[in-house]
Amino acid sequence: LHQGLGDYCEWRNTKGGIAGRKIKYIGEDSGYKMDQAMSVFKKIMGAHKPPVFYGDSTAWAKASAKEVSQMGSVLTCSPSFSSDLADPKNVPYYFMAGPTYAAMCEILLQYIARTSKGANKPAVAFVYSDTEFGRDPISAAKATAQKLGIPVVMEIVTKPGAVDVSSEVAKLRRAKPDFVIFHGYVLAPIPEFIKQMREAGMNTTPMGTIWSMDKTTVDAMGAAAEGWMGVLPYRYSYDTKDAPTMQIIKDYTAKARPQMQYVPTFYTNGWLVGMIFSEVIERCLKANKALTGPNMKAALESINDWDTGGLTGLLVSLKGHQIGSGRIYAYDAKSKLMEPASGWIKTA
Amino acid sequence: MNAPFDWIALAEFALIGVFSGGLLALIALGFVLIYKGTGVINFAMGEFMMLGAYFFYTSHVMWKLPMWLSLALTLAAVAAVAALIERAILRPLAGQPVISILMATIGLASALHGVVDAVWGGNNYEMPPLLPRKAFTFGEILIPGQVVWSFILAALIITAFTLYFRYSRTGIAMRAAASDPMTAYVLGIDVRRTQRLTWMFAGVVGAVAGIVVGSMTSLSPALGGAALGVLAVIILGGLDSIAGAIVAGLIIGVIESLTAGYLGGKVRDIVPYVTVLLILLVKPYGLFGTRQIERL
């Protein structure tokens, strides 16, 4: 994660920094523990007073939100795409470099609605983990499904690392959905679900969201990857056509991290965050404004139809503190890669 | 789900529960062995499972050794690790209060978890299926193959251990050494050996359970968490009862499956604990736990 952001900063510094100023990157590990994340945050804020901060998780982002708005001096971001956080009013100094989880589900549902022909819309089931991450988009997604006329036939909650999913599959088997949207997991138990659904003779397409879409994750699914599809707001690194930034990343990593064969989603996310941070700072500096929270917020919201160099498919607007677009990819058994299954879809 | 009550679904959930209870019982067996041997709950059980799964993955998938050889190597390796742990940690702690030993196993769990994380990384790996996956169907009822086979495997292992502890001299000596090591010593029992054996057995049981669980899900450092869920089983059955582990394993299996089926996954993990609390109120030593004789 921090590789992408850190590398971006270094790269940017070799290119002269932001408006002539160098970026200082400070990384600390929090072990994904909330209290540690908070103490790292406090420590870094106290010691370095940076204008921008990239935290580690949803829990951190939420816990720190209040403090951040009180401080009014730092713009924050994290790998969380939690729907609550794309909220310029209540969480003014936070943005995300992608669509919210709800928006991702919306993209999936739009795709489903689009692909079906007849009057009977395909049935959908949601399987999500009992975490904040998992629960986040579900109610919004159900509303979207209703709007699009897609019946939601089953909703299954599991614990994140569920071992035994036989009973859940038995339930799914009875509900007979055409699509199952998995959210709130990285990998397990998705493959087991897929395998068991197949063994039970179900003809259902499994779908996932951003963190289950990385190539390494899909590779780890093994045989279960077949038929897997899902939404990703970025390009894969093997897709450098029309994506000059991806080329830059590849060139850079080829030099800096020779052992890295493939640029993971995390990395792309970090890089993109770095780009946005820099863009915001640059806009502030150009307008000769101090790097205060409100100024940075304004700069952030002024980003519109901005070109990410192809990391995202469409031009980007950060008005809503998120990037509301993404594309459906499906696993291709021949190339063993995720290949685009749709064009870029924008959320409503 | 608004249709008339689906009896077949009920039967299916119950059956799935019974069969997956076998695996719970197997993991519980690992706990019970250590409890009988050392009088403590081994919180590192999940890490034994993890080690088993990772060793097996390494030898079978990465080194491409044949299945049986990988299995043998894995069990030997985990047993060796367990023996080492017994020697380095448990033996020096003999005689310390239970809570200290308990804490030591927690510390051990943390360290092992860290080691696995450091050596294999936090990534997920896909394990090849170990048990036949072909589903069993009984009319409308469908039960995943590996669930049934894991049940059979667990039943075999548990039976073997039960017979061993009841009838073999070493087994009886192990029980004796557990209940009073000093006396066992003066009767010619090599207590250190029996304690080492206890840990090695628990390691082997854990490793088998870990491989099975790993082959059913993917392999990640989260795998060890499965063991924590089994605490409900061992308490329900009684910490020191192998029979209790089996019965409670099946009960909890069915409860979990039914709650997952009818109440949803949110409560699935809570219901066993609620059940256990309620049962403890009535039977403070679980269903089959030996009542500690309290005399003045």
Added chain:
Amino acid sequence: MSEARTAGPAALAVENIEVVYHHTVQVLRGLSLTVPTGQIVALLGSNGAGKTTTLKAISGLLPMEVGAIRGGQIHYQGERINDVAPHLLARRGIGHVREGRHVFEDLTVDENLIAAGSALIGRNIKPEPELIYEYFPRLKERRSQVAGYLSGGEQQMLAIGRALLGKPSLMLLDEPSLGLAPLVVEQIFEIIARINREQGVSMLLVEQNAMAAFGIAQYGYIMESGKVVIDGPTDKLVKDPDVQRFYLGYGEKSDALASFRDVKHYKRRKRWLS
């Protein structure tokens, strides 16, 4: 002491041992005693004199309680056994019946005996539970009962039976009469004497019940504060006025048992030495 020694190496010879617990507390201070082969030797002494410690030192249990032999020698059948592990000593024929019985409470009587069979490992002898049941018919009736529910006397029988199953040539008995009813004490002592007679087992018998111990032992030692203060053949010891007064409970005039009511306050707390 030499008068107790017979030909050949003694079953047990303890020479000048010093024992320390936790590296600090010295309990034995140069204790010596000898158990001639085939004889019963009694070891007496007040509470905390170190009798149990002596037995633990012999059977190798000290390290289990953070104790250590700091000086001196222990010879068993002529071989030095200071540092031999307890289970190996048991397999070489030292049977220790610990103070307080210590039966395996959750095991049945039979299983208790099976567990004790470990002492025969490497000796090519078959365990003979039937022999034990012959000495202790009461145990046979309860052979499939859990030992925790046996009466105190039965537990003591089981504890002795267990040690006997290992075909010991030397038995260490630690207060076999502790907490037992007079009738049972009598029975147990009879059996101990019989085992000694019939199996030729040498015995070191620690007892508080001096009368009973002297009744079956040939030689006796009395220890205080970690060393032997008096020793001699039992028939001589019972005539010693101090022994009579302090261990057998005779009155001032040494002619009959004194009444407790006559014990005066000033008589409290006095010892042989110091």
Added chain:
Amino acid sequence: MRIRDFHQSYAHDEAIWQTPTSRLWLAALFIALLLFPFTANGYIVGLACVLGIHVIGAAGLNIMTGYTGLISLGHAAFMGVGCYTAAWLGQRGLPFYLTIPLGGLVAALLGLVVGIPSLRIKGLYLAVATLAMQFILVFVFREWESVTGGVRGVNVPNAELFGIELNNDFRMYYVIAFFAVLLLVGARNLFRTRIGRAFIAIRDKDISAEVLGINLFRYKLLAFAIGSFYAGVAGALLGYFYRAMTPEYFTLTLSIFYLAAVIVGGLGTMLGTILGAVFMTLVPELLRAVVSFIAQWAPRAVEVLSPMQEIVFGLLIVGFLVFEPHGLVEIWRRVRRFFHLWPFRA
């Protein structure tokens, strides 16, 4: 070097701080506590705040587990109860000096309820029962959204005293230090009286304690209540300190952290509680400092920090138990003995 003390009265014999020297040290410590935030930077003060909270929490657990022998694996959940109570009351306008004790009180009440089975359930069975409680309470924290904010967490309003908003670590430090000192002194006193003795008796052998006139039911409940009260206060303070809380904070990991602190420090001693809490709080920080230091040359070091932390945490605990089973307090005593006798004996 100090020579043996003679006591003129039983009262003097029973005093905690018997010698003038020890009283002097106490005063010095007190002043140091007061002045400390002026000398340290923000990060250190923040750390001190967390430390104070951990000391309170650990003291509660030590009363329950170390002194009374009731092993609890659910301490964190009671902190959660205190935290959510304080947050809820705070949102309704109650001042912090009421919400914090009330948070403790509600936790104590719940502790009473949880304590009821402890009369029959013992040892490891009780440990697992408290573990079950831990899971169940966290479940409640996650699901009872109207009070706890569910998985999204809850905001805790700023503490305010005489119109001053205690909105930074510097100010919170004094609040936390106040409660920590108060509760530690309370705990220390408790064990000079019949109640403390009853607790220890219950730990050592509860059934004989009962026959000696100790109402087991009442005292086990009391131990649970006091322990949970401390946890509740610690949780409430934590809420005010972080100003926002999610259920993820109060998981088993934290319960284990406290258990580790209590054991590493020394079961059944208050000094051990402090030492243990300090140790367990500082070690991860230190480790992180070391790693970021190393990271200057080997940037990858940061990536292995997480597993390293786990390994070090685990090995520390195991090492302590193996090499110093009586905890830090024993080391402390040895050091003190050394200086008492010095220079006459090394």
Added chain:
Amino acid sequence: MTDILQVDNLSLSFGGIRALNDVSFTASKGEITAIIGPNGAGKTSLFNSISGFYKPDSGRVVFEGADISRVAAHRRAEIGLARTFQNVALFRGMTVLDNIKLGGHGRLKSNALSAMWYLGSARREEMQLRSEIERDVIDFLEIDHIRNQPISGLAYGLQKRVELARALAMQPKILMLDEPVAGMNREETEDMARFILDIQEERGITVLLIEHDMGMVMDISSKVVVLNFGEVIGSGTPHDVRANPEVIRAYLGGGHDKVVPTLTEEAAT
């Protein structure tokens, strides 16, 4: 001579084992009553039932004229029933002094709040207890030198004495002693016997005594109750009991004292 304690038809069983079967006896105020019987006869169980640790299946325990069968164990301790235990049950985590102070628990009143601040009342009653114990117990039993020692490491005989001290600190009306001289030699037995006699004679405390040392039992008790298999098989003065053939058959055996008779005669000559 009034009966301070009366046990009526107590019965108690554990699973299949009948530990007590219709046991009745009385103890006179200020006297020493001994309870003897073979191992497993139910003596300790009888004590446990009197002190409230076991709940008998049927029967009554009457103390000073009041039926206390339904009174909780800790309350019985408070109203004057104190005891020692067959297997020393001292609290190893406390010093000797604290162990003894624990005996005074029931008489103190401080609650958790006053205790935590060690305020007036709590402090005063602690001090009072301390001086009481020093005067009435520690000096009397001659254990002042070990006052501040931890229990572990104390010689067994001293541990038994500390247990007695703790029971005395309860200021009991009845003192129940479960095998106070087991494992002691003659000399130590004499010391303990002297203490027991002093407690009875000088303080007028009623003593119930379980003991296998017939020499001591027959010598110091004024009444002996014999149990066998949970039933009373005889009771009366030591002299009567010693001659009771059933008692001889079930318990005493050939020798009337814990003496092997042949030796006694030989030694006396």
